[in-house]
Each structure stands twice: as C-alpha cells, then as structure tokens.
Amino acid sequence: MHFIRFCDQITRHPFYERFILGTIVFAGILIGLETSDGLKERYGEILHALDQVVLGIFICEAIIKL
Numbered sequence: 001m002h003f004i005r006f007c008d009q010i011t012r013h014p015f016y017e018r019f020i021l022g023t024i025v026f027a028g029i030l031i032g033l034e035t036s037d038g039l040k041e042r043y044g045e046i047l048h049a050l051d052q053v054v055l056g057i058f059i060c061e062a063i064i065k066l
Contacts, residue, residue, distance in 0.1 A: 007064045007065075010064055011064060011065060020057075020061055023054060023057050023058070026050075026054065027051075027054045027058075030047060030050055030051055030054065033047060034047055034051075
C-alpha cells in the first residue's frame with residue numbers, strides 16, 4: 001500500500017508533470033532530427049541512445065501510473 005501511495009504522490013507532483021511534458025517535447029525534437037540524413041549519419045548512435053532513454057522514461061511513467 002505504501003508503494004501505491006508513493007507512486008500516486010509522484011504523479012501528482014508538479015515537477016513530474018513538467019518532466020514528462022519536457023520528455024514528450026524532447027522526443028518530438030529527436031524524431032525531427034532523425035529525419036535529416038546528414039545528422040543521422042553523423043550522430044545516429046547518439047540519437048538512438050537518446051531515443052532509448054526517452055523510451056525508458058515512458059516505460060517508467062507507465063509503470064508508475066499503473
């Protein structure tokens with residue numbers, strides 16, 4: 001029960017909401033950057049790693065909200 005209450009407190013915190021919104025915006029920027037062949041060739045590994053970090057954040061968000 002304490003874990004559920006803790007997760008509820010996290011999701012209601014204003015920083016959490018801003019963090020998730022910022023992550024969504026950052027994910028959109030990453031998608032835009034990945035459409036450039038030149039950037040993808042030069043920074044493809046970094047873009048992929050950042051995309052995996054964003055995915056991890058969204059997975060954690062889903063788990064916390066469940």
